[in-house]
Amino acid sequence: MARGQVLALPVLLLLLEAVTGSEAAQDNCTCPTNKMTMCSWDSQSGRCRCKAIGTNHEVNCSTLTSKCLLLKARMQRPKGGRSLVRPSEHAIVDNDGLYDPDCDREGRFKARQCNQTSVCWCVNSVGVRRTDKGDQNLLCDELVRTHQILIELRHRPAARAFNHTDLDAELRRLFRERYLLHPRFLAAVHYEEPTIQIELQQNASQKAPGDVDIADAAYYFERDIKGESLFSGPRSFDVSVRGEPLLVERTLIYYLDEKPPQFSMKRLTAGLIAVIVVVVVALVAGVAVLVITNRRKSGKYKKVEIKELGELNKEPSL
Numbered sequence: 001m002a003r004g005q006v007l008a009l010p011v012l013l014l015l016l017e018a019v020t021g022s023e024a025a026q027d028n029c030t031c032p033t034n035k036m037t038m039c040s041w042d043s044q045s046g047r048c049r050c051k052a053i054g055t056n057h058e059v060n061c062s063t064l065t066s067k068c069l070l071l072k073a074r075m076q077r078p079k080g081g082r083s084l085v086r087p088s089e090h091a092i093v094d095n096d097g098l099y100d101p102d103c104d105r106e107g108r109f110k111a112r113q114c115n116q117t118s119v120c121w122c123v124n125s126v127g128v129r130r131t132d133k134g135d136q137n138l139l140c141d142e143l144v145r146t147h148q149i150l151i152e153l154r155h156r157p158a159a160r161a162f163n164h165t166d167l168d169a170e171l172r173r174l175f176r177e178r179y180l181l182h183p184r185f186l187a188a189v190h191y192e193e194p195t196i197q198i199e200l201q202q203n204a205s206q207k208a209p210g211d212v213d214i215a216d217a218a219y220y221f222e223r224d225i226k227g228e229s230l231f232s233g234p235r236s237f238d239v240s241v242r243g244e245p246l247l248v249e250r251t252l253i254y255y256l257d258e259k260p261p262q263f264s265m266k267r268l269t270a271g272l273i274a275v276i277v278v279v280v281v282a283l284v285a286g287v288a289v290l291v292i293t294n295r296r297k298s299g300k301y302k303k304v305e306i307k308e309l310g311e312l313n314k315e316p317s318l
């Protein structure tokens, strides 16, 4: 897609405007909720307008930016020293979510993604691949919604275990205040030292216009945990429970879609329907792991059987 060149000019103009407009620096014009933006004063409306880097998409700086636009902005930057570990050859998917996505007019992922190449696949609403890769004839008829996100954190040893009630309250406050997520979408906080699970749940019918999507809240959280905050300015991420800081050692994020993913795996045909992609967010590296689960009659997966990398050869139980 030659959108890059088309974009270069407006971006340049924006830059120029930002520089020359500094004499009118009565106020600084930045986007508090997304530092991956280019902002400038709009002389007509007198407003500070911000566009996501790498697109022409104007973002609303009083709420979170969609994950699709954030991923896209991230891919514009030259690759740093970020080193990924090589997934085990037993891993079926090697997608840790890093690709240059196509976003729709609302900034959401398009159902079909091709990573700017001729290899395409279908993704869910968090942008994670849920089908085999195909060529450009691949059809993805709808964007399947990820209605549950389970964030599993392991904290470093604290002097003593956290009080579950306090931990719960602190994490709810964090998601409400920092990620602007409506409290009803944080279904539960489970805790058994040292593992904390944050369960986000939001199906299409529950989400009102203007509500932050759990996909975006989880992504902002993921980047905060990695020390790559997306907020501009000094809104540092420090969570503590009764004065005891919560230091995270390892994070796993499980995404559960409303419909079973469609991977063709000969080995796993009869009986096994659902495969869920898990993104491991370690502080230094990201690895994608597959989780195998069984589908309940309801068509929604209530229970998730988690299998990690080393266990993938086993037949799924349940």
Ligand SMILES: *[C@@H]1O[C@H](CO)[C@@H](O)[C@H](O)[C@H]1NC(C)=O
Pocket: 026, 027, 028, 030, 233
């Ligand atoms: C924005 O401007 C105010 C004063 O106008 C200043 O105090 C503040 O530090 C500035 N913020 C940034 C991020 O530059």
Ligand SMILES: *[C@@H]1O[C@H](CO)[C@@H](O)[C@H](O)[C@H]1NC(C)=O
Pocket: 094, 095, 096, 098, 099, 100, 115
């Ligand atoms: C997408 O393309 C980039 C750059 O070519 C590559 O580094 C990345 O691994 C690709 N991602 C996927 C999921 O194919």
Ligand SMILES: *[C@@H]1O[C@H](CO)[C@@H](O)[C@H](O)[C@H]1NC(C)=O
Pocket: 163, 164, 165, 166
């Ligand atoms: C946790 O703290 C709450 C008050 O915030 C207290 O009522 C409760 O008894 C504490 N629980 C434990 C197990 O200490």
Ligand SMILES: *[C@@H]1O[C@H](CO)[C@@H](O)[C@H](O)[C@H]1NC(C)=O
Pocket: 203, 205, 206
């Ligand atoms: C959405 O979630 C609510 C509460 O969890 C549930 O009652 C409802 O059936 C769900 N709707 C759909 C379409 O899945």
Ligand SMILES: *[C@@H]1O[C@H](CO)[C@@H](O)[C@H](O)[C@H]1NC(C)=O
Pocket: 060, 061, 062, 063, 210, 211
């Ligand atoms: C920006 O988001 C806020 C919070 O969701 C909403 O109230 C406001 O109407 C949005 N502004 C625009 C211009 O869409």
